Amino acid sequence: MFNSLKFKVILFGFIFTFFSSFGQSYFLGLFNSSIRDALSITHGQFGTIYASATLFSSLLLIWVGKKIDDVNIFKFALFVIILLSFACFFFSKVSSVFLLFIAIFLMRFSGQGMMSHTASTTISRYFTRTRGRALSISWFGLSSAEFIMPILMVYLLTIIDWQNLWLIFSITVLIILPIASFLLIKNLNLDSRETSDENIKEVEIKQWNRREVIKDYRFYIISLNMLAMPWIFTGFAVFQSFVQTSKGWGPYVIAQSFMSYSIFSVLTLFLSGFLIDKFTSRKLLIYMNIPLLLSVVVLYFFDTLITAFLFLGLVGISNGFANILGSSTWAELYGVKNLGSIKALTTALMVFATAFGTALFGLLIDLGFTVEGIALISGLYIFFSLILLFLIRKKLNPIII
Numbered sequence: 001m002f003n004s005l006k007f008k009v010i011l012f013g014f015i016f017t018f019f020s021s022f023g024q025s026y027f028l029g030l031f032n033s034s035i036r037d038a039l040s041i042t043h044g045q046f047g048t049i050y051a052s053a054t055l056f057s058s059l060l061l062i063w064v065g066k067k068i069d070d071v072n073i074f075k076f077a078l079f080v081i082i083l084l085s086f087a088c089f090f091f092s093k094v095s096s097v098f099l100l101f102i103a104i105f106l107m108r109f110s111g112q113g114m115m116s117h118t119a120s121t122t123i124s125r126y127f128t129r130t131r132g133r134a135l136s137i138s139w140f141g142l143s144s145a146e147f148i149m150p151i152l153m154v155y156l157l158t159i160i161d162w163q164n165l166w167l168i169f170s171i172t173v174l175i176i177l178p179i180a181s182f183l184l185i186k187n188l189n190l191d192s193r194e195t196s197d198e199n200i201k202e203v204e205i206k207q208w209n210r211r212e213v214i215k216d217y218r219f220y221i222i223s224l225n226m227l228a229m230p231w232i233f234t235g236f237a238v239f240q241s242f243v244q245t246s247k248g249w250g251p252y253v254i255a256q257s258f259m260s261y262s263i264f265s266v267l268t269l270f271l272s273g274f275l276i277d278k279f280t281s282r283k284l285l286i287y288m289n290i291p292l293l294l295s296v297v298v299l300y301f302f303d304t305l306i307t308a309f310l311f312l313g314l315v316g317i318s319n320g321f322a323n324i325l326g327s328s329t330w331a332e333l334y335g336v337k338n339l340g341s342i343k344a345l346t347t348a349l350m351v352f353a354t355a356f357g358t359a360l361f362g363l364l365i366d367l368g369f370t371v372e373g374i375a376l377i378s379g380l381y382i383f384f385s386l387i388l389l390f391l392i393r394k395k396l397n398p399i400i401i
Contacts, residue, residue, distance in 0.1 A: 008184040014137060019177060
């Protein structure tokens, strides 16, 4: 088992999603206070820098990400590893607002963007029959990091300077990831596929290129639903202190309620893998954002402490589905030949959505919107995008050739 290519590819995905944490919002947010104190900038200034750097990283990802369709995966992984290591090193040298912008741009591009893109594209391309389960295990890497890293970083920041920590991250990435990649995927090529059952005839579907995909109206309706989680949850996560104050909750309520988010996210992650392999991503897609819709309804109507746990628990369920459906749906619908190019576009849109959510929530708060008002806007977006998806649900089939 441990020598099988299947196991190696899944473990590669797990490791890459785990280390993508260095560029994820939840991880960078742990250094928010240290950075603002060092540079003497406000919350608003940090948010603006963060959103604009994230936006630029999403634009670059569209072009660079598609190269995974043309380059040997091991060589591509080495490029991403070196980029992430350099980004961590650069982050340790931040001493001005301009350098902070560049550092966040590099971290968002290499970490959240390229690391997760490399992992999900490699898994989705290699696996066919068990793609859902393979993706669920690989994305557990990020969930594991979300559980471990916050506690670990809070402790390390009490004994190590934040800039020295980023130097340690850079060295760690440069030592561990090249060795792991060599051992796991050195024999993997662009044509490598999961061994299929000889008794089961594989159905040939049309292999879309990115130019054809962007002309397909289904892509935009699916994307509207896929992007709900990134912009809405990022907005609430970044401005969680505003939510706490508005609801009259204590300072640790949301931090504690993230436990429910993690638990339900992981449970749904594993469950959705089996459901996708049994029913296909296309049939499950319509259910993905229903828990997210219920979460903003809860936030709109209720103020009790249990609301925070229920809100984040429901968000966790949608997140578990979204992590896998965000990769498997495109593979099922458009094929895997040009999946890297297509995923580069969808990942860039996801990264852009996180920047959009941060900017929009900040603007709405400055304009005097309440938490309930923001929840209402979020709910209306989810509802209407679900209606559009429902109307085309019977057309979400690949073209058989």
